[in-house]
Each structure stands twice: as structure tokens, then as C-alpha cells.
Amino acid sequence: MLYKKKTHTSLKEELEWEIMAKRLKVANPARCIGCYSCMMACARTWYDTISLKNSRINIQTRGGIETPYAAIVCHACIDPPCMRACPLGALTKRKGGGVNLNKEICDGCGNCIEACIVGAIHLDAEKKAVICKHCGVCTKFCPHDVLEMIEVEDSGEIKVTDTSPVEDTSPVSSTASHKELYGRKEPEEEK
Amino acid sequence: MTTEQYAIPGLKNVLYIDLTSRSYYIKDRRDLYEKYLGGVGVATNLMLEEYIEGTGPLDPEMPIILSTGPLSGVYPTCTKTVALFRSPHNGELGESYAGGRLAMSMRYSGYETIVIKGASQYPVYVAIHDDKVIFRDASSIWHLSSAIDVGKVLRDVEPGAGRRSIIRIGPAGEKGITYASVNVDTYRHFGRLGLGTVFGAKKLKALLIVGNQEIKSPDHNAYRKTYSKLYDTIVKTGLTEKYHNLGTSENILVLNELKGLPTRNLQGTSFEGAETISGELFAEKYLIRRVSCAGCPIGCVHVAMLRRPFSKAHEYETLNISYDYELIYALGSNLGVADPEAVLELIDACEKAGVDIISMGGVLAWATEMQQRGKISTVETMGLQFSWGDKAAYLRAIDLVVQGPNDFYAALGKGVGYASKKYGGEEFAVQLGGLEIPGYHTGLGNMLGLTVGFRHSHLDNAGYAADQAAFNRPLSDEKIVEAIIEEEDRRSVLNCMVACLFARNVYTYPNIIEALKSLGIEKTEEELKELGRDIFRKKYELKKKFGFKFEELTMPKRFFETTSTTGKLEEDRVKRAIELYRKKRGV
Ligand code: SF4
Ligand code: SF4
Ligand code: SF4
Ligand code: SF4
Numbered sequence: 001m002l003y004k005k006k007t008h009t010s011l012k013e014e015l016e017w018e019i020m021a022k023r024l025k026v027a028n029p030a031r032c033i034g035c036y037s038c039m040m041a042c043a044r045t046w047y048d049t050i051s052l053k054n055s056r057i058n059i060q061t062r063g064g065i066e067t068p069y070a071a072i073v074c075h076a077c078i079d080p081p082c083m084r085a086c087p088l089g090a091l092t093k094r095k096g097g098g099v100n101l102n103k104e105i106c107d108g109c110g111n112c113i114e115a116c117i118v119g120a121i122h123l124d125a126e127k128k129a130v131i132c133k134h135c136g137v138c139t140k141f142c143p144h145d146v147l148e149m150i151e152v153e154d155s156g157e158i159k160v161t162d163t164s165p166v167e168d169t170s171p172v173s174s175t176a177s178h179k180e181l182y183g184r185k186e187p188e189e190e191k
Numbered sequence: 192m193t194t195e196q197y198a199i200p201g202l203k204n205v206l207y208i209d210l211t212s213r214s215y216y217i218k219d220r221r222d223l224y225e226k227y228l229g230g231v232g233v234a235t236n237l238m239l240e241e242y243i244e245g246t247g248p249l250d251p252e253m254p255i256i257l258s259t260g261p262l263s264g265v266y267p268t269c270t271k272t273v274a275l276f277r278s279p280h281n282g283e284l285g286e287s288y289a290g291g292r293l294a295m296s297m298r299y300s301g302y303e304t305i306v307i308k309g310a311s312q313y314p315v316y317v318a319i320h321d322d323k324v325i326f327r328d329a330s331s332i333w334h335l336s337s338a339i340d341v342g343k344v345l346r347d348v349e350p351g352a353g354r355r356s357i358i359r360i361g362p363a364g365e366k367g368i369t370y371a372s373v374n375v376d377t378y379r380h381f382g383r384l385g386l387g388t389v390f391g392a393k394k395l396k397a398l399l400i401v402g403n404q405e406i407k408s409p410d411h412n413a414y415r416k417t418y419s420k421l422y423d424t425i426v427k428t429g430l431t432e433k434y435h436n437l438g439t440s441e442n443i444l445v446l447n448e449l450k451g452l453p454t455r456n457l458q459g460t461s462f463e464g465a466e467t468i469s470g471e472l473f474a475e476k477y478l479i480r481r482v483s484c485a486g487c488p489i490g491c492v493h494v495a496m497l498r499r500p501f502s503k504a505h506e507y508e509t510l511n512i513s514y515d516y517e518l519i520y521a522l523g524s525n526l527g528v529a530d531p532e533a534v535l536e537l538i539d540a541c542e543k544a545g546v547d548i549i550s551m552g553g554v555l556a557w558a559t560e561m562q563q564r565g566k567i568s569t570v571e572t573m574g575l576q577f578s579w580g581d582k583a584a585y586l587r588a589i590d591l592v593v594q595g596p597n598d599f600y601a602a603l604g605k606g607v608g609y610a611s612k613k614y615g616g617e618e619f620a621v622q623l624g625g626l627e628i629p630g631y632h633t634g635l636g637n638m639l640g641l642t643v644g645f646r647h648s649h650l651d652n653a654g655y656a657a658d659q660a661a662f663n664r665p666l667s668d669e670k671i672v673e674a675i676i677e678e679e680d681r682r683s684v685l686n687c688m689v690a691c692l693f694a695r696n697v698y699t700y701p702n703i704i705e706a707l708k709s710l711g712i713e714k715t716e717e718e719l720k721e722l723g724r725d726i727f728r729k730k731y732e733l734k735k736k737f738g739f740k741f742e743e744l745t746m747p748k749r750f751f752e753t754t755s756t757t758g759k760l761e762e763d764r765v766k767r768a769i770e771l772y773r774k775k776r777g778v
Contacts, residue, residue, distance in 0.1 A: 033482050035486065040267075045415070048195060050406040050414065051299065064342050066511055
């Protein structure tokens with residue numbers, strides 16, 4: 001991986017992270033367990049109701065639960081086609097890729113939906129476009145390392161930030177990372 | 192941001208479906224939700240309303256009630272749907288819980304509860320798309336050999352791809368095997384007591400639900416806060432770690448060590464092959480992914496991959512099979528099967544047939560012992576020679592039980608209680624209340640719990656947990672009885688929510704109260720506890736109506752011959768404990 005994951009080592013780094021251009025990335029789609037925690041989080045953060053349908057990220061299966069889950073969400077285009085397609089100028093370029101939506105202007109024509117071949121846009125009950133803001137809330141509710149916020153150039157280009165030597169990252173035990181996430185710490189062991 | 196005016200308040204409707212006339216109507220039943228919250232509370236009261244004295248389990252008038260609760264689709268791990276029916280397996284109260292996407296789909300469709308009555312003349316399936324309920328001819332998918340494939344067909348013909356719930360039966364339900372299950376979204380089930388059989392009798396092949404509405408909480412900020420708190424408790428405190436990591440199959444080695452793992456038709460309680468069918472081994476060799484029920488961050492569904500050759504020319508098929516503790520016990524230790532791949536193949540055969548795996552395992556174990564004792568011969572078994580661990584014979588037997596080509600297999604399709612009345616061997620027909628037992632022989636708590644439990648399930652009152660406590664420090668029988676009573680009432684409340692019991696220690700009374708409050712429902716701990724007791728009384732009222740009598744319970748000798756975790760049990764001691772339970776409960 002050529003970019004750094006969010007870390008909290010110092011206040012300075014934390015502040016720097018806050019002002020950096022970032023975007024949401026579906027980093028490890030194959031790890032998705034289909035819990036919909038991300039969708040619930042997105043929808044309840046940005047809407048005053050409880051639903052899945054107002055989520056800007058969409059977790060889907062194409063052939064039932066036997067098949068892998070797909071996370072459909074804005075790819076943070078550097079030159080967004082949805083923006084070009086909007087006849088009213090409701091979409092403007094976002095720092096870090098993707099778009100900002102001006103809800104006041106949007107009239108629900110759906111041109112952006114057509115332009116986004118990713119399928120990342122739909123309309124809410126008030127006929128306003130639902131598009132990812134790259135706010136990162138969903139990443140905090142993903143229990144299985146699927147979603148990440150990554151640092152990018154203001155333009156949205158991927159920033160190569162991680163040039164440190166490649167270290168041995170094999171886990172101490174096959175379930176070590178999960179044990180930590182789910183609360184039970186592994187005993188310290190020499191590698 | 193808000194789309195409030197489009198949101199539903201929630202907890203209002205009951206959808207009534209009549210399969211005979213292929214019609215439906217929706218009733219405002221706020222009265223029920225206000226009093227009983229939802230889930231098993233609402234379903235129990237609806238069953239009392241709907242049940243017409245004398246109606247048999249498979250009669251058209253006998254309803255199926257599916258119900259979700261106030262927290263379904265709203266809070267993490269409140270992912271279950273309760274089904275209430277009359278069991279064709281033991282004639283008693285049929286109660287079963289399933290996860291998957293069903294609860295969330297029902298909740299967002301605005302039908303928190305569904306009552307299904309009548310029977311169709313030809314196979315149908317019902318599709319619910321928010322406010323539209325559509326009946327469609329299912330003759331072309333009746334007779335499909337696999338319950339899994341039913342989902343594949345319906346996914347293509349019905350709109351709403353991505354997050355639908357599809358519940359369906361397999362051949363066992365069509366054929367009237369009394370312990371047929373309903374498959375929920377491939378990896379979950381209404382497993383026990385034969386809901387699939389009731390579906391089959393109603394000629395209901397499947398039910399598909401798509402819900403896409405918004406729910407309005409009166410205090411959204413409180414909701415956000417409580418959600419985060421519950422989510423953190425589930426994911427970060429270790430309370431549910433066990434279910435995520437190895438899953439319930441972690442218990443194979445634990446119960447084996449404790450001498451509580453029923454083995455070879457409960458002739459023993461530890462299995463020399465436990466290592467090779469342990470949760471540890473399955474995780475290391477076969478686990479390929481975990482999945483979750485919709486709305487649950489635990490990810491307890493463990494899916495194994497089995498690569499199976501089907502010719503000598505390096506040709507392989509790949510099967511994805513979900514496994515659990517109970518399945519490994521039923522088709523592993525209890526059948527003397529130590530080969531993990533054989534266990535997976537047997538699970539797969541039962542999944543396709545659509546049968547309750549615990550009952551099927553119990554039936555095959557009993558048949559094996561019958562044949563070994565010379566009480567039946569290859570005449571009855573149609574040439575099969577059962578022996579412990581013989582996968583090929585068991586695979587064939589599963590097909591034969593489902594097809595029922597002779598009297599013997601037809602009897603096996605009605606469970607060990609029925610079959611042993613006909614062929615003998617009642618002493619080792621391992622059932623309580625007419626239901627083949629789950630994978631515990633831990634002692635008094637377990638046996639009492641299974642006997643007095645509403646549905647004779649270890650999930651009614653976790654009697655095995657009382658035994659575990661008794662194993663660690665001396666505990667009087669009275670204390671065991673009290674533990675069971677307390678757990679029963681607590682679980683009744685959880686089953687109104689309808690929370691997954693794996694998160695039972697997350698949904699403590701204070702947390703339930705807080706979660707309800709954020710939805711505008713005010714309840715005190717005492718009110719919740721009274722609700723639990725009320726459900727107990729009403730369920731026993733139902734059980735009585737369905738003909739349950741303590742006096743008619745039989746306890747096969749096997750339970751008293753085989754040493755349990757907490758030592759050998761005496762029949763008198765169990766009987767005294769049952770009396771004590773009845774006295775304390777007033778039943
Ligand atoms: S919504 Fe679609 S088109 Fe627009 S920026 Fe995102 S991915 Fe690109
Ligand atoms: S739906 Fe709204 S944002 Fe999309 S193109 Fe139309 S006006 Fe623009
Ligand atoms: S980054 Fe924010 S807006 Fe985008 S899907 Fe996640 S929570 Fe929703
Ligand atoms: S929170 Fe993570 S694991 Fe759960 S559905 Fe979303 S991406 Fe998948």
C-alpha cells in the first residue's frame with residue numbers, strides 16, 4: 001500500500017491529518033461481513049431518520065449472501081462526470097476528489113445518476129441527490145477493516161506517503177488483529 | 192437534513208395474509224405493541240387470539256406468526272425474527288428464531304408482524320415489496336431438490352436486488368417431514384420444531400420481503416448516542432468475541448473436556464475425534480469468510496469451503512457451507528463422525544433437504560443404535576448398514592428419510608419419539624418433550640431446562656449454564672431451578688426486542704430501557720420483568736391448549752445411564768426438581 005492509514009500518534013499529526021485532503025476508500029472489500037453498520041451510520045448521521053436507504057454507501061450482494069458483498073460508494077473522481085452532467089450547477093469539485101452537493105439547487109433531475117457509472121448516486125424521498133461527502137463516519141463503524149480514510153492530494157490524486165521500508169507484517173497469530181478489535185488482548189509474544 | 196414526513200413511526204401494523212383466498216389486509220395493532228412491545232410478546236398474544244380450539248398443526252386455520260420488535264432494524268444485533276406456530280413434530284408450542292435479513296426487511300417494510308393463515312391449493316410464494324403483497328404460482332419451484340436453489344430462482348424473478356430477505360423450504364417441508372426447517376437467506380434458519388412442515392402444508396414455498404422505508408425516532412440525537420454506546424459495547428468490550436472468533440464451535444473442545452458433548456446417541460459424553468471436528472480445526476482448515484445478519488457487527492456466521500473431487504481427472508466442485516456447534520455435534524460426535532469433511536458434507540445434504548439438523552442427527556443416531564442392537568435389520572433400512580462414522584450410509588439415509596419410501600423411513604421422518612413407539616428402543620430415543628436434544632449433557636440444569644422450557648430448547652433458559660456454575664462451585668438444586676426461572680423471564684424480554692441471544696449481556700435491562708427510551712417507549716425494569724412473567728403465563732396457557740401435560744413427559748433411561756458434566760443423574764432428582772419448578776412457577 002502506498003498511502004498511510006490514519007494514525008493517532010501525536011496531537012500534531014492529528015491536527016495535520018485534520019486539514020489534509022482525504023477521501024473514503026473501500027480498502028478491503030473482500031473482508032466485508034455484510035453487517036450494514038456503515039450504512040446505518042451514514043444514514044443516521046446525515047438524516048434525522050433511521051434507514052438504510054439514505055446511506056451514501058451501499059452494501060449489496062448480487063446473488064445472495066453466498067456471493068461476496070460489494071461496497072458501492074463514490075470513487076472520488078478527480079474530474080467528476082456527475083458534476084459535468086448536472087445542468088443546474090448543484091455539484092462542485094470537492095477538495096480531495098468527488099463533489100460537494102448544494103441541496104438547495106438540486107431539483108432531482110437524475111442526470112448525475114446516469115453519469116456516475118459506479119452507481120454511487122440515488123435520490124432521497126425529497127428528490128435530492130444522495131452523494132458521499134467523504135466525511136469518514138462510516139469508517140468508524142466498520143468492524144472488519146473494509147473502509148478507510150486515506151490522504152490524497154487536493155486534486156484527488158493518490159498521494160504516495162508511505163516510503164518506509166517494508167517490514168515483516170505477518171501476524172503473531174491468525175486472529176490477533178481481531179482479538180484486539182473485539183477486546184481480548186493476545187498475550188505478548190516474541191516474533 | 193431530514194426526510195421526516197416520509198418516515199413511518201414504526202410498531203403499528205400487523206399484516207394478515209390468507210393463502211386460501213390469496214388476499215391480505217393490514218390492521219393497526221398499536222394496542223398490542225404498546226402492551227407487549229413486539230416479538231414473542233406480540234406473537235404469543237396473537238396466537239391466543241387466532242388459535243381455534245382443536246386445530247391441528249397442519250390444518251389451514253392454524254396460523255404462522257412472524258414478529259419483529261421495537262429495536263429490530265434500529266439497534267445493532269437486534270436481528271432476529273420470532274416464528275410462532277403449532278409444532279407438527281411434538282404437537283406443542285412451535286417457537287423458533289432466525290436471523291439473516293428478515294427482521295430488517297420486515298421492519299423497513301412497515302409490517303413488524305405477519306400472520307399467515309389458510310392454505311393454497313397449489314404451490315405459491317408471496318412477495319412483499321413495501322406496500323405491495325403479491326401471490327405467485329410456485330409450482331415450477333416445488334420439487335426443487337435444494338432449498339438453496341429456491342433463493343437463486345427468486346432472486347432473478349423478483350425486483351429489489353441487494354438486500355432482500357428470502358425465506359423458503361426444501362423437499363423435506365414439501366414431503367411433510369415433521370422437523371423440516373425454513374431456510375432464511377441461505378445461512379440462517381427457523382430450524383427446530385418443523386416450521387418448514389407448516390409452510391409445506393400451506394403450500395407456501397417461499398416468502399420474499401423487501402422493505403425500504405425510513406423510521407422516525409422522536410429523539411434522533413438520543414438514538415445516535417445510544418447506538419454508538421451499544422455498538423462499542425458489542426465490538427470493543429470482548430462480550431461477543433467468542434462468537435466472532437471461532438464461533439459457537441469453540442464449544443466442541445470445551446464440552447468434550449467437560450464430558451458434556453453427546454456422543455454416539457448419547458452413549459458417551461466425550462468423543463475421541465473431538466480434535467478433528469473442533470472449531471479450531473474448522474477455522475484453520477476450512478473457514479473462508481464470516482458473514483453477519485443485517486445489522487449485526489459480530490459476524491458470527493462461519494462459512495467453510497469444501498473442495499470435493501468428483502472424478503479421478505482432477506475435477507472438483509466447491510461447496511460453501513456454514514457450520515455451528517450444534518451442527519457439528521449432531522452430525523459429528525453424535526454419529527461418531529470424526530472426519531471434518533464428512534461433517535461438512537452431511538451438513539450440506541441437510542441444508543439442501545431443508546431439515547432441522549439437530550433432529551436429523553438424533554434420528555440417524557437412534558437408527559444406528561437400533562440396528563447395532565439387532566432391533567431392526569437391513570430390511571427396514573433398505574439395505575443400509577449403519578455404523579458410527581460411516582458418512583456414505585448417512586448421506587444416503589438423509590435422502591431416504593426425506594423421500595420416505597417405506598414405513599421405517601417414514602417413521603424416521605417423524606422423529607425418534609414417534610419411531611421408537613413403533614419400533615421399540617424408547618430407552619435410548621434421546622428426546623425430551625418429543626424433541627431431539629441439543630448438544631449438551633451437562634447435568635440437572637440442562638435436563639430440567641430442556642424438559643420445562645417452552646419449546647424444549649437450551650435457548651429457553653440456558654440450563655447448561657446453571658450446570659456450568661454448579662460445576663465450579665456447589666449449587667443446590669433449588670438454586671438451579673431459580674437460575675432457570677430467572678433466565679427464562681430475562682430471555683422472554685430479549686425475545687420481545689428481538690435481540691440476538693449472543694448479545695444478551697449487551698442488552699441488560701438498563702440498556703434495553705435506554706434503547707427503548709430513545710424511541711419514545713418508556714418502560715421500567717419492573718415493567719419489563721413483569722412482561723417476562725406475563726409471557727411465561729400466556730405461553731403456558733398456549734402449551735396447555737396444545738395439549739402439553741407434565742404428567743405425560745417421558746425421560747428415556749439413556750439420560751441416567753450416561754455420566755454428565757456434573758456426574759450421573761438420578762431420575763428421582765430430576766423429578767423432584769421439576770416438581771419444585773412447577774411449584775415456584777404455579778403451573
Ligand atoms: S458520484 Fe460517481 S461520478 Fe460523481 S465523483 Fe463520485 S464516483 Fe465520480
Ligand atoms: S439530481 Fe440534482 S445534483 Fe444530480 S444532476 Fe440533477 S440537479 Fe444536479
Ligand atoms: S464517508 Fe460519510 S458520506 Fe460517505 S458513505 Fe461514509 S459516512 Fe456516508
Ligand atoms: S461496516 Fe464494514 S463490514 Fe459492515 S457492511 Fe459496511 S463495509 Fe461491510
